[in-house]
Amino acid sequence: MVAEGAAAPPLLSVEGLTLQYRTRESLVTATYRVSFEVLASDRYVILGPSGCGKSTLLKAVGGYIKPVEGSIRLNGREIARPGPDRVLVFQEFDQLLPWKTVRENVLFALTASGRLKGRAASERADEYIAKVHLTKFADSYPHQLSGGMKQRVAIARGMAMEPEILLMDEPFAALDALTRGKMQEELLQLWEDTKVTLLFVTHSIPEAVRIGNRILLLSPHPGRVRAELGSAGVDSVGPDGRTLSGRIESLLFDEAPISRESAHG
Numbered sequence: 001m002v003a004e005g006a007a008a009p010p011l012l013s014v015e016g017l018t019l020q021y022r023t024r025e026s027l028v029t030a031t032y033r034v035s036f037e038v039l040a041s042d043r044y045v046i047l048g049p050s051g052c053g054k055s056t057l058l059k060a061v062g063g064y065i066k067p068v069e070g071s072i073r074l075n076g077r078e079i080a081r082p083g084p085d086r087v088l089v090f091q092e093f094d095q096l097l098p099w100k101t102v103r104e105n106v107l108f109a110l111t112a113s114g115r116l117k118g119r120a121a122s123e124r125a126d127e128y129i130a131k132v133h134l135t136k137f138a139d140s141y142p143h144q145l146s147g148g149m150k151q152r153v154a155i156a157r158g159m160a161m162e163p164e165i166l167l168m169d170e171p172f173a174a175l176d177a178l179t180r181g182k183m184q185e186e187l188l189q190l191w192e193d194t195k196v197t198l199l200f201v202t203h204s205i206p207e208a209v210r211i212g213n214r215i216l217l218l219s220p221h222p223g224r225v226r227a228e229l230g231s232a233g234v235d236s237v238g239p240d241g242r243t244l245s246g247r248i249e250s251l252l253f254d255e256a257p258i259s260r261e262s263a264h265g
């Protein structure tokens, strides 16, 4: 029970997380003692340069990589393995099953995971296919769709699972700029509609500013927390006369001390 007036406990709590890859020749530290908390209905963005461990972090939250140090808890429970309460959407266009139609792809995720079956599963699949405006393409196969449409199916499939948290690893990075902008807009509309908690990885500063309500900045390899900032969705000028993206850029690339900042601090 949360005492009246107390802040809600975090949905996801990452504490002192060190993640490594051990190959035969070497030991690669992907993230070093990373801590952050995601609240229910956050659009939490992890931003950092290539190789700073963003994807590794997301895979660890997905339950696919075990920490060498630290912990990841969802609703207070340690994450030990993948589960339908955390769904991953990737950048690649080939994440759909090519031999299944749009509807079958969404349906299969629901039934194979045991989330829903029968009519309830079909109705849920159709509901989310409609939410991403693909009803007319429900019987099409992935090869008949554009890159943006395939990503919409992957998002519909993930959201239809109604996970506790939707993990998105640069889902729009392989799209052209116009489609990418449109997909960002659509994702924000879907979020308005569902209030699903998002954990969204990107290396694009404008995308982070647009999508996130909170943005975690990671330093270059190995990833450490550099700062956490709030965003209101626009690249506004703060009291210091600098834009949010300008502040992010200097925090990421200048050798400033590690700090946590508030939204418009």
Ligand SMILES: Nc1ncnc2c1ncn2[C@@H]1O[C@H](COP(=O)(O)OP(=O)(O)OP(=O)(O)O)[C@@H](O)[C@H]1O
Pocket (backbone or CB within 6 Å): 021, 022, 023, 028, 029, 030, 048, 049, 050, 051, 052, 053, 054, 055, 056, 057, 203, 221
């Ligand atoms: N399977 C692996 N085996 C060994 N090292 C790996 C493996 N996967 C990633 N790494 C290393 O771990 C570090 C973090 O990689 P990761 O892919 O998490 O970074 P990223 O921030 O997501 O990068 P990008 O934005 O380029 O996708 C990098 O140094 C990378 O080379």
